Amino acid sequence: MWNKPHLLTAIADLLILAASAALLAAGAVWLVRVPSLPVRQVVFADSLAHTRRIEIEQVLPAVMKGNFFSINLDQVRATLEKLPWVRRVEVRRIWPEKLEVKVEEHRPAARWGEARGELVNSYGEVFSAVLAESETTALPLLFGPQDTAPEVLKRYGEFVANFKVLGERPVQVTLSPRLAWQLKLENGMVVDIGREQPKSPVGVRLQRFIEIYPEAVAKRANRPAVVDLRYPNGFAMRMAGEVKGK
Template structure:
């Protein structure tokens, strides 16, 4: 072996590689365990309209375990995302001793269901949080089976656009367990739209009603309390205290 320089060089290179790896491993262990590199500052990059500082101070210290390198960022993120108004959290290290936290709060666009404190955010996700009465009062009410919040919010947005052309505003949209749609306008009128129909799609029936609304409905001395759009070729209206009429 001593007469084979190339073999000796290969062994030497291998030993150097092993030694370098050992040094790197030892350095990594030291960086993780050394107590002299604590996180000294946590900076929140966003203004938080709903999440209170006290709420953060109550939960965050328990997740700040370890030093700058060993701190579990996922634990910090998961802890903050449990707060009622927090939708998404991004955490990153900033050398030498700082954490930067970006929080995306839920933006409420509607109430969900009845009396459970549930709201719908701009992504159509349901979350539970406390909102002031004045803020709740201006939000529409949406309801539907579990898992349907995105679909109901999408339908509500479409209906807002449709009724804007006739100067009306939906304030409540409901999807029943049988997938039938009903809406309530700001003027108190209920509109039964029913289910999707292959021969008479919901959109077609609704558009037909919108087109005749100014003359057939808006100009009536007494507006109907309920409008039924479930008919394939027309609709029915009922004034409070009267029977149905086409």
């Protein structure tokens, strides 16, 4: 072996590599266990509209264990994401003693169902949070079976665009368990659109109603309380005080 320089060089390189790896491992263990290098500051990259400072101060201490290198960023992220208004969190270390936190808060787009405090964000996700009364009443009210919030929110946006040309605005949209659509306008009128039908889609029936709305509805001295669009070639109107079915 001694007269094989290439083999000796390879063994030497391996020993040096092993020694370097051992030093790195020892250094990593020391950095994790050393009591110095504490995290002294947590900074938030953006201002928070709904999440209060006291809520953060109540949950962070439990997961701020370890030093700059050993603190578990996934635990910090998961803990903050449990707060009512927090949708998504990113956490990163900033040398030598700081954590930077980026928080994406829910942006409420509508109220959801009859449960108090349930809202729908701009992604169609349902979350529970408390909103000021003035802000709550300004949001539309959406109803639907479980897991249909994204679809109902999307339809709401389409209905808003449909009625904008008339100067009217939907304030409530309902998808029934039988998947029938109903909406309520700001003027109090209820519009029963019904289910999707291959030969008479929801969009077609609604557009037909919107086209004749100025003449057939808007000019009436007494506007209808309910408009029923569930007919393939027309619609029915019921005035306030009329008994359904007569």
